[in-house]
Amino acid sequence: MSMNTMGRPTAPASVSAAAIETVSGSRGLLQHEDLLFEIGTPETTGVDLPKPKGLKSRLGGVARKVDTGLPGLSEPQAVRHYMRLSQRNYAIDLGLFPLGSCTMKHNPRLNEKMARLPGFGDIHPLQPQATVQGALQLIDELATWLKVLTNMPSVAMSPKAGAHGELCGMLAIRQALIARGEGETRKRVLVPESAHGTNPATAVQCGFIVDEIKADRRGRVDMADLKAKLEKSDDVAGIMLTNPNTCGLFETDIREIADLIHQAGGYFYCDGANFNAIVGRVRPGDLGVDAMHINLHKTFSTPHGGGGPGSGPTVFSEALAPYVPVPYVNKDEDGIYRLVEHVDGDASESFGRMVAFHGQMGMFVRALSYILSHGADGLKQAAEDAVLNANYIQARLKHVMSPAFDGYCMHEALFSDAFTADGIETIDIAKALIDEGYHPMTMYFPLVVHGAMLIEPTETESKAELDRFCDALESIARRAAQGDDTLKGAPYLAPAKRLDETRAARKPVLKWAPEDTSKVAAE
């Protein structure tokens, strides 16, 4: 019998547990659940009020003639349906979320309480500005924190996610080039191979051409390749560089990279999604950055798992500050906050407007609440603990797994699949983690590492929790190294097993249709 590192039986036990079939379809206390359309029928109704008498339709000839076909359910049926579904979800409030390049950290409940204060939660973006001075002050104070933490003189608060912040930064760069009369000639944007997919996508969306830079053996920008790309430099608009990068490493040559780009006449866009790892230790403004988005939902709590909302304020250097989008908040000499909303006056060089209103107000409240409750020293410690936790995982697993690069990492530990026996792949390890009660790590990203496994624990996990996770992963890794074929069938205990994710993405079935019973009967 094979044992895991805790001395418990592994494969045979999990296979036999998986083989247990139940009459109800439920497993343990996890209830089996069908689709709403299968549970309810259009003929059933959740309420038993009598049809009102003498009620005349006021719809004239436009009343629907066919039924909506929506299923009717009683209240407890509906409540249980969603409760049962929610139990199948993995959540940051349930356990460690090892996804790399995502920063899934705990969201202090205090933030939620603050975001729901009626003065923030119940206001409308079209209210007269005199009635929302407190909200505008909050946006202004958060903006000040972001400028101080990054040492950048200007910030656009309105972008609604990281990718949207990238768009904001690259549109400002495009506007600056147009102002210089080089809008048509400087079209090339340099992007490292390891970049998050949103970087090249943003550049292309802004009309630029992407030119890939190689990674060196240390997982950083290959300086020789960069210099070669800059030789013919009069068409370079800029570089989009992530720091710490998506291999979880600090770009040690970043100052030289900034100088080279500036000498070539380009701008330096920094993808700041990984700012959590360096807050309070490094100020991007000191590194020569011209524009950088900050994912409030990765650095200042409010994890974005489950679809949002995000928020991507973008900070700017003096060179790009004139081009930032409207609206932004200004404080008058008399202490009144006003929104600058039009491209004229002080904002006459602005590239325009990206969103209808001012950005994600609820996220601003959460982020400022997080910042104020941590204080400058607490923010710095969060960054340091995030890096410490990732290095702990790397140190605990490096003897059984294969670290992608030598040396310490920043906020995430990256492994390749070099340690696995023939036939066992990254996906098998990820799926086996589900049986152990963990959401899988990020896999096959970044692309520069074969069979990549990217693990970001964040600062919010305790040593005990990290150990539990490492015990599970270590045991799976040993089985992978030994070529344990039962891994190919994992997960055994999850309600959904190996899904055809490509087909689900390419050919999504978005509409439920009843099974054609006549056909079944005919057969």
Ligand SMILES: *Cc1c(COP(=O)(O)O)cnc(C)c1O
């Ligand atoms: C998350 C992430 C993004 C995109 O941010 P969203 O808020 O998801 O749009 C961009 N770059 C990197 C490196 C990221 O990790």
